[in-house]
Amino acid sequence: MASEDVKRREGVNKAPSNAVIGICKSLIAGGVAGGVSRTAVAPLERLKILLQVQNPHSIKYNGTVQGLKYIWRTEGFRGLFKGNGANCARIVPNSAVKFFSYEQASKGILYLYRQQTGNADDAQLTPLLRLGAGACAGIIAMSATYPMDMVRGRLTVQTDKSPYQYRGMVHALSTVLRQEGPRALYRGWLPSVIGVVPYVGLNFAVYESLKDWLVKSKPFGIIDNNNSELTVTTRLACGAIAGTMGQTVAYPLDVVRRRMQMVGWKDASSVITGDGRGKAPIEYSGMVDAFRKTVRHEGLGALYKGLVPNSVKVVPSIAIAFVTYEKVKDILGVEFRISD
Template sequence: MQSLASASLSLLVESPEECQSRTAVAPLERMKILLQVQNPHNIKYNGTIQGLKYIWRTEGFRGLFKGNGTNCARIVPNSAVKFFSYEQASKGILHLYQQQTGNEDAQLTPVLRLGAGACAGIIAMSATYPMDMVRGRITVQTEKSPYQYRGMFHALTTVLKEEGPRALYKGWLPSVIGVVPYVGLNFAVYESLKDWLIKSRPFGLVQDSELSVTTRLACGAAAGTIGQTVAYPLDVIRRRMQMTGWSHAASVITGDGRGKVPLEYTGMIDAFRKTVRHEGFGALYKGLVPNSVKVVPSIALAFVSYEMVKDILGVEIRISD
């Protein structure tokens, strides 16, 4: 019941904050996706600052926030499912671990936390993946695109009608694989850093068993940096696979060298192979800079606000429990 209460609190309290934070960094999110799928033979965006200026000049202020509405709608169920799943998975894994070791006082190890975080990420991502897929397409389309999605529901119904239900899960496999290092490392690094700081108290940073908000923010930032850097190439491949088969795509998506014909991928490995072959290894990290600017503080705030809200409202189970 406490875990259910925690998830409900996350949905009611954290989701509005998530939507506000996502809206604040929406231009960076759109810039990241455009850089990820940009045709290397038809360069429009040479970097974050130049790209944002180009969007402002060609699409106006609203262009900076294209796709943000769908992203906010996705965050509400995603956040609740993720944190609820993490606490349930942690309890289940800890119970099995205690039974296996015969030690009722055993605690979760970093590897077990990694597993619990990965389970939570996969469940949450899978539940909301169709919304993420159409959000990517809405974000990529420009004013010059030959066809326009009018919104999330129009995009969902159009993709279903023209490409079939399987199209809503294009890029799902690299997303699942990427969840393991991304969400798993986020939780594992965050919790492990907290435990280490409390037990070792380096440089006098910790005076008692409770970490300050600033210290917890630093733990969250470190977790976000490590997780997103390791998993980023899979995110690039995910976005490129989402664009395949879209006959109305603008020429901004990655092409075959002629600038208009989008590459077709037979699967994740084929997408990796073609991306590296045509554009080099560095293409797997396109858009990393704007992504880092928005992701690292976002993850840090998400962890801290979640624990603080539960403390204020008296929910005893913490993420680390």
């Protein structure tokens, strides 16, 4: 009897310990996935932001190749990766929280869905429910790390010919807090929340739904015969399709968010968009005002500035992130994956 009590207590103590270890492994896998995928496309990420906020009266480049050549010529190899350290400092925790939040949201939504349908074992998440789980994960992750994204955008925009107001992420955070107040760190948050719903939601929903369909239909050559799972190449393709759909829908909101983040930066007039009468930066009173002024001064096409490098970037970035996440969790021995 005494031995049974001891075993029972050991089991109770062991369960929370295993749960904590599982959470840590999941967060590590998500962080690694985010860091690897974003570093792989860092030059395209920087070019996208520069195009989004470029002054229309002082255009230095119009295309992806031309822009990358200009950065290489004026700033060298390091210029291609400027802001990547700050970006990784943001994307690693963001990705960790996003993937973990998606797993937890999926479990919770699936439990409620099974309770509602009365099917406790066989019911699976529908694409719409996956979209909801992905949207929840995106909002949580984005909100938790938004101040870092805000200052990362400003660090990325700085060039050799612009005043260097910020020396790094910590200096940028402290400077914005001191000069513009705490609210400035969340400038552009609303369009980010609205944009993250279709972006992250579609990423997860399309990726998983496409994988489920491929596993069930089993077209020739996409299943690894050794373990009856999709090959890495097929997973990359699924991630690429998911990323393309998500970013196309949400891109105008990303442009508006980035421009709102530049508001209040007094030394940024040489690099951010002008008001149509010179190089003075535009002031936006809110998201709707940012949309209206952008379209009025630069046309509807301005909402898609930087879309080409972003499309080139997002396809490998999302694909690498999904595959890296699942592979790292395999290495760490975590049983639950987003593909389960």
